[in-house]
Amino acid sequence: MSKRTVIPFGPQHPVLPEPVHLDLVLEDERVVNAIPRIGYVHRGLEKLVEKRDYTQFVYVTERICGICSFGHSLGYSQCIEQLMGIEITDRAEYLRVIFHELSRIHSHLLWLGLLADGFGFEALFMHAWRLREQVLDIFEECTGGRVIFSACDVGGFRQEVSNETLKGIVIVLERLREEYRTIAKTLLDDSSVKSRMVGVGYLSHEQAKEYSMVGPFARASGLEVDERLLGVGAYGELSSFEPILSDQGDCYARCDVRVKEVLQSIDIINELVAKIPEGDVMVPVKGSPEKDAETMMTLEQPRGQAFYYAKGNGSKFLARMRIRTPTSQNIAGMVAALSGAELADVPMVILTIDPCISCTER
Amino acid sequence: MSYVSKSPWIIHYDGSSCNGCDIEVLAALTPLYDAERFGVVNTGNPKHADIFVVTGGVNEQNAPVIKQIYDQMLEPKVVVACGACACGGGVYQTCYNVLGGTDSVIPVDAYVPGCAVRPESIIDAVVAGVGILEEKAKAMKMNPAHKDRSESDAASGAHVPVAQVDDVPGASGAGVE
Ligand code: SF4
Numbered sequence: 001m002s003k004r005t006v007i008p009f010g011p012q013h014p015v016l017p018e019p020v021h022l023d024l025v026l027e028d029e030r031v032v033n034a035i036p037r038i039g040y041v042h043r044g045l046e047k048l049v050e051k052r053d054y055t056q057f058v059y060v061t062e063r064i065c066g067i068c069s070f071g072h073s074l075g076y077s078q079c080i081e082q083l084m085g086i087e088i089t090d091r092a093e094y095l096r097v098i099f100h101e102l103s104r105i106h107s108h109l110l111w112l113g114l115l116a117d118g119f120g121f122e123a124l125f126m127h128a129w130r131l132r133e134q135v136l137d138i139f140e141e142c143t144g145g146r147v148i149f150s151a152c153d154v155g156g157f158r159q160e161v162s163n164e165t166l167k168g169i170v171i172v173l174e175r176l177r178e179e180y181r182t183i184a185k186t187l188l189d190d191s192s193v194k195s196r197m198v199g200v201g202y203l204s205h206e207q208a209k210e211y212s213m214v215g216p217f218a219r220a221s222g223l224e225v226d227e228r229l230l231g232v233g234a235y236g237e238l239s240s241f242e243p244i245l246s247d248q249g250d251c252y253a254r255c256d257v258r259v260k261e262v263l264q265s266i267d268i269i270n271e272l273v274a275k276i277p278e279g280d281v282m283v284p285v286k287g288s289p290e291k292d293a294e295t296m297m298t299l300e301q302p303r304g305q306a307f308y309y310a311k312g313n314g315s316k317f318l319a320r321m322r323i324r325t326p327t328s329q330n331i332a333g334m335v336a337a338l339s340g341a342e343l344a345d346v347p348m349v350i351l352t353i354d355p356c357i358s359c360t361e362r
Numbered sequence: 363m364s365y366v367s368k369s370p371w372i373i374h375y376d377g378s379s380c381n382g383c384d385i386e387v388l389a390a391l392t393p394l395y396d397a398e399r400f401g402v403v404n405t406g407n408p409k410h411a412d413i414f415v416v417t418g419g420v421n422e423q424n425a426p427v428i429k430q431i432y433d434q435m436l437e438p439k440v441v442v443a444c445g446a447c448a449c450g451g452g453v454y455q456t457c458y459n460v461l462g463g464t465d466s467v468i469p470v471d472a473y474v475p476g477c478a479v480r481p482e483s484i485i486d487a488v489v490a491g492v493g494i495l496e497e498k499a500k501a502m503k504m505n506p507a508h509k510d511r512s513e514s515d516a517a518s519g520a521h522v523p524v525a526q527v528d529d530v531p532g533a534s535g536a537g538v539e
Contacts, residue, residue, distance in 0.1 A: 011424070011427055013406065018376050018381065018384065019375070019376060019377075019424060019427070039423045040377075040378070040421075040423050040424045040427065041376075041377075041378045041379070041418070041421075041424075042378065042421060042423070042459050043378050043419070043421065043454045043457045043459050043460050044454075044457040044458040044459040044460070045454070045457065047457070047458060048454075048456070048457055051456055059453065060453055063380040063382070063452075063453050063454075063477075064380060065380055065381050066379075066380045066381035066382025066383070066384065066385060066478060067381050067385065069380070069382065110385065113392075125392075126392055126393050127393075129388070129389065129392035129393070129394075130392065130393040130394060133389070133392075133393075133394045136389075145478070146386070146478065146480070147381075147382040147385060147386065147478045148380075148382050148477065148478050356381070358378075358379065358380050358381045361378075
């Protein structure tokens, strides 16, 4: 019987871009338990609704997370629009979904790079981030920002993006698709990459269900959860949408799901650009949410389901804003996937859930 | 600068940021911006690093972490605060759990503006940091007593030891406005 040791992991660690602390309880080289401790990024954003009115708060929600910044402003805007009964234009709906899918591509490429860096394949990391820059260039051209866009606002979409620009986006993405295929091939077929990922950090379908996992993490365990299936906004206009699933449940499956989602997002953007209607992108917004009016909204972020709740108080300030983000759901699953893993595989398991700590702690 | 006499190694810590600046620091190291052409290498070990790049603000829980990383770095060292948050709190300035910018815990040598910062300005700051690093190294050679950085900082008041963080107004979270 071996003795148990506790190894602290984080908050400052080379594989973690973000601070999170884990106490890993080991028996020899095997993890028997992982105790997460969070709070390094907690700022207290939800309470800021008392100091910022509902139009200013869009910029705060955007800064919950720099990776899914567009998604957060989208979720918040949809929430407020529902609260105040604002109908936005069709063109704005389309543009929102196009940009949301673009940020999914940039988020997944970022993650693929970090994953490659995590198992020591630096060239792959550099190539994934090189491709990601092309998506950021699109953002910069359309909105002026690389990671924070301030493009989505209550009432629609701030910038008019012309049809020519949209066609240009499709051309860039088609070029990207070709280059991306070679990276994807290395990630999915290379034997040394496979030996780091296959069978590592297994989470069964039942466990995923029990812990209410969301996003690609759940889909890699065969759980069919995807908020895009609800068809909110322009997602309802898609001719077909099938979430990408895998039933392996290990690190390789999670990588596989995300790799394919990038291609799926490119397809969604192509379809929407072809169908986008003409018209304005912004409707004027007047008044403020009524007292005690409540609403909720869910959204598929790159990392999974995000939940938004807002309550008005009759003035320009909201009474309450609550956001639940995908990583806070997934941490329980991560801890389950970690137990039984080798110490050397711990960074891989943590990375494959794609944790976003600043979302989680707000 | 015509040449850089030292390849600056950086260590990056992400305080309570939104990730925006955080990923831009990484983006500065990747092929499009390629800070490695200046010899910049990202290391995970404070003892190997010359330049400490901090993104995001400081809160109760990460103040000791930032302080520890700073203390573990060898002299001479330079601190670069990246982004509005690290410079002074940014959009979160009035949040109850934010103490302020990086300079509320450790002395900062270069401030990089922007929300989010642009990779170009990060590279600019790191290259400027090399100049500061050289000056500090020179000052250390001239005056060995200067080595004891923490003492001189405490005297100038630029540096609040973590033990005193509680004394910073608003640190308790009550009545921050
Ligand atoms: S300065 Fe802006 S982009 Fe950078 S961490 Fe702060 S909120 Fe995020």
